[in-house]
Amino acid sequence: MMKKNLLAAAAALLLAGGATSSAIAADKLKVGFIYLGPVGDLGWTYQHELARQAVVKEFGDKIETTFLENIPEGPDAERAVEQLVRAGNKLIFTTSFGYMDPTLKVAKKYPNVHFEHCSGYKRDKNMSTYSARWYQGRYIQGEIAAKMSKAGVLGYIGSFPIPEVVSGINATMIGAQTVNPNIKVKIIWVNSWFDPGKEADAAKALLDQGADIIMQHTDSPAAMQIAGERGKLAFGQDSEMIKFGPKAQLTSILDTWAPYYIERVKAELDGTWKSGDTWGGLETKMFEMAPYTNMPDDVKKTAEDTQAAIAAGKLHPFKCPVVAQDGKDVECKGGDHLADDQILGMNFYVKGIDDKLPGK
């Protein structure tokens, strides 16, 4: 499949080179996408692909899209991005953190092409960044988990102890504590984004140790599937996982990039594209929650109310005071809640987590 796309891109490249005077290319806006995994990975890349399809549906023959999948992070990515530029793409989405420097390099070389980089922090006048405030969803999940847990013990499978994952754990706990102040969480790091076997083992270990709700920040549906097998409950990750646990999935954080992609493509078409940084949340539908399932109506109602409150800006998961593990209040730099910088660089556990953050 990838080969086919590379061939298509190569063919496009030849065409663009050979027929510069033709008007065919000039009419349509060409939009390119770089994907980390295969489009069928059921997770991260799949969600970006869904958004691309939504863009195609929205604009029809006004645009033409190309994607390159399975592009490793690092130097190879630079070649891939450049290939898209040479094929005549005027707006290019690079959809993984590791594409940051390659994208920036190519952006500097081609000032007339616009770039959109997902989840990074380096920008330029023709390179924007975008990401989602997933911690908002984690807060809602924490609330649901605390209401649904009979044991009062949550099981959390972490990938790597980086700020994004740590802020997710903290948001979960703060949400859970609003329901049950004595809620406990067991955390297992699998040191991988993707190892279905190990994720399944971690889920088993957590359930065996008395947790009855599984939450994950890893990419495969293995944990969901174990929870389903054991008659326990779980939350999905990145995409809809209910197929793997029809009686287990409570909800899932769904990466919905479509509205953002459509907005940016529209801006490009209108000639109003500007570089910027977008860190959107529920309020802009940068991500959504999968339908609330396998829970009683009152829990569902609470979850929906919380979701609405966060979306309306009335509730901030990291509302001050945020108490760290040592019992001290965290400095409140964002007015009545933690500042974005503090969330993006979060490297501490909140009070109530009876574990040590690796490396601390």
Place this chain on the structure above:
Amino acid sequence: MELIEAIILSVLAASTPLLLAATGELVTERSGVLNLGVEGMMIVGAACGFGGAWLTGSIIVGALCGILAGTLMSLLFAGMALGLAVNQVATGLALTIFGTGLSGLIGAGFVGERITPAPHLYIPFITNIPLIGRILFGEDGFVYLSLALIAAVWWFLYRTRAGLIVRACGDNHVSAHALGYPVLRIRMYAVMFGGACAGLAGAYLPLAYTPFFIPGMTAGRGWIALALTVFASWRPGRLVIGAYLFGAVTILQLHAQGAGIGIPSQFMSSLPYLATVIVLVLLSRARTGGSTAPAALGTVFVPDR
């Protein structure tokens, strides 16, 4: 008590793919061939195993597809490394890279599908015996098959004439050749057995462990199987102990984290490899006859005709 039983059950399941793949590699290496393509053969076995089971609805057909796929992959290796006498290390590494790509291609059609995993053994009354019942009589068939297989390999290598000849090829191919044994053909059979085992080990993952296929799902287990062969110093008995030890380390480190015991998880994850290095050092310091590597391991053999 229940927790101990649960841990042992998890360890059994986690160790099985390692034991299966390492059993095959042990025979391959005992014949004098170093096939570093275990990971590649495993992942292709996983893709084909899942595909077979998904299309037919039968776990057994799936397992057979996995075995067949692994064997075909190993024949590719045999053609290069034995037939054309290409460097074995390079060929093995290439096989892994090739297998990773190929499995993605094969599996593209059924990513996101799921199957019913292999059933667990259930014997009325016996399986219900507290503690030992589920461990000895309540796992899926692959677990018992892997143990039977390594026992058979032990018997073959040490109790049969054919096994002796395989070992002779691995220790001194020139002498074996001089005695009139078809060294290359024997090695090819050993490589094929290794491929079949790796394919089955790979198929175990989507058929019994996590019943779906995703590219890259073997996640380095082939490399652990290779380390395990060295750790076991090419002996079947030690291989069983090693496989369960490696499996136990993986599972126990997860439990240690869940229980909040403060051992860095990165350190625990690296333990199997660390243990392998230590064993290698111990082996090279205490050279007691027969316990070290097959003398002709990894060397190319071109018979003079």
